Structures are given as structure tokens and as C-alpha cells.
Amino acid sequence: MRVVIAGAGSPAGNATASALRERGHEVIEIGPDECDLRDFAAVQALAERLGHVDGVIHLVGGWRGGGGLAGQSDEDWDWLQTMIVGTLRNTTRAFLDAIASSPAGRFAIVSQTGVAKPTAGNANYLAAKAAAETWLLAVGHALKDTPGRVHIERVMALYSDTDVEQNPDKDFSRQTHVTELGQRLANLFDPAE
Structure with missing residues (x-):
């Protein structure tokens, strides 16, 4: 299968790409150098290509985030809604037909467990994550008469081996390692899923 990773190059993106390749899938990694996902026309051109x-x-x-409710700045909100929601809107609209026509089509995002119980210090971030979840569920509605499906993977936080090396005394037990996340996302493309 051909799987696009939007936001490639991060520890989570690298781990997910590795997990997919280990299972024999073709991975197309899209980072900021490959396409500006904030630009719908650019994403449409990418999808066509x-x-x-x-x-x-x-x-x-x-x-x-941080700083309680008073610390939720407009600058942070603009950045979060553009990067989390705006880029998701662009990629799902541009790739909708491809996912709808694939027998195993999938759109997937990673969200945060705090969406279910938001805090003031994370209000901007979690509002953007909640909007992303809602948008993706609406995409699922658009796909309802097709084989395409959507998936939301919620985690509290992610960590990598580098995080452990840099913070050897930190407790990561409630967080999800990027390798585990990559395996979970790769599972979506197994025939049984």
C-alpha cells in the first residue's frame, strides 16, 4: 500500500515510516520542504502528482500553551489552529477521493487524551485537537459509503529514545514511545484491520 505521512521528519514520523516499511508498504514522507501543507492549492497539486x-x-x-487561561495567547492560537486543524483540512480535502477509492483507505491523526478533560493551561492546544477530531469524524461521514475509514489515536504525550537520554530521571511510564505509536498506526494497514 502507498501511505502518505504528512509531517514527516519528526521522531513520530520517522518511527511510523519505519513501521510501515517493515511491513512492506510504500511510504511517501511529506515534510515542510516537500509541500507547504498550509497552502490548499499546494496540497491539491501534491495529491494530483x-x-x-x-x-x-x-x-x-x-x-x-501554559500560563493558565490568561496565558492562552492569540499568537499561539493562530499557530495551533493553522498547524493542527488547517493542515488537516487541506490534506483530507485534497486526498479524499484517493482514500475513498482505495479498498483499504485510511486517514489517521494523533490526538491527546486531555481532549476529554481539558485544563486551562492547555486550552488553546486542546481546543485545536478537539477541532481536529471533529473535522476527522466529519471526513468519516463523507467516507461512509466508501471503503475509506478514519482513525483517531489518542496519547497523553509522546517520547523518543533521545528524550530518555536527555532526561534519564524522568518518568515516561504514562507516555507513549514513538515506536509504539508507529506500530499502532501501521496496524491500520494490516489486512485484518
Whole structure:
């Protein structure tokens, strides 16, 4: 299968690409140098150029927040809604037909467990994540009469081997290692899923 990773190059993107390749899938890694996912016309052109794909895993985003509700700045909000929601809107609209026509078509995002119980210090971030989840569920509705499906993978936080090396005394037990996340996302493209 051909799977696009939007937001490639991060530890999560690299781990997901590795997990997919280990299972024999073709991985198309899209980072900022390959396409500006904030630009819908650019994403449309990318989708046309790539043609048939079976999956899009959206890993674009990042965290900004802290400082309680008063610390939720407009600058952070603009960045979060653009990177988390805007790029997701663009990729799902551009690749919708490809996913709808694939017998195993999948759109997937990674969200945060805090969406279910938001805090003031994470209000901007979690509002953007909740919007992304809602958007993806609406994409699922658009795919309801096709083989295409959507998937939301919620984690509390992600960590990598580098994080462990840099913070040897930190407790990562409640977080998800990027390798585990990559395996979970790769599972979406197994025949039994």
C-alpha cells in the first residue's frame, strides 16, 4: 500500500515510516520542504502528482500553551489552529477521493487524551485537537459509503529514545514511545484491520 505521512521528519514520523516499511508498504514522507501543507492549492497539486494512495497519516502540529487561561495567547492560537486543524483540512480535502477509492483507505491523526478533560493551561492546544477530531469524524461521514475509514489515536504525550537520554530521571511510564505509536498506526494497514 502507498501511505502518505504528512509531517514527516519528526521522531513520530520517522518511527511510523519505519513501521510501515517493515511491513512492506510504500511510504511517501511529506515534510515542510516537500509541500507547504498550509497552502490548499499546494496540497491539491501534491495529491494530483501522487495519484493513488491508500492512506494519509497526519502528524503535523506541536504544542504551545501554559500560563493558565490568561496565558492562552492569540499568537499561539493562530499557530495551533493553522498547524493542527488547517493542515488537516487541506490534506483530507485534497486526498479524499484517493482514500475513498482505495479498498483499504485510511486517514489517521494523533490526538491527546486531555481532549476529554481539558485544563486551562492547555486550552488553546486542546481546543485545536478537539477541532481536529471533529473535522476527522466529519471526513468519516463523507467516507461512509466508501471503503475509506478514519482513525483517531489518542496519547497523553509522546517520547523518543533521545528524550530518555536527555532526561534519564524522568518518568515516561504514562507516555507513549514513538515506536509504539508507529506500530499502532501501521496496524491500520494490516489486512485484518
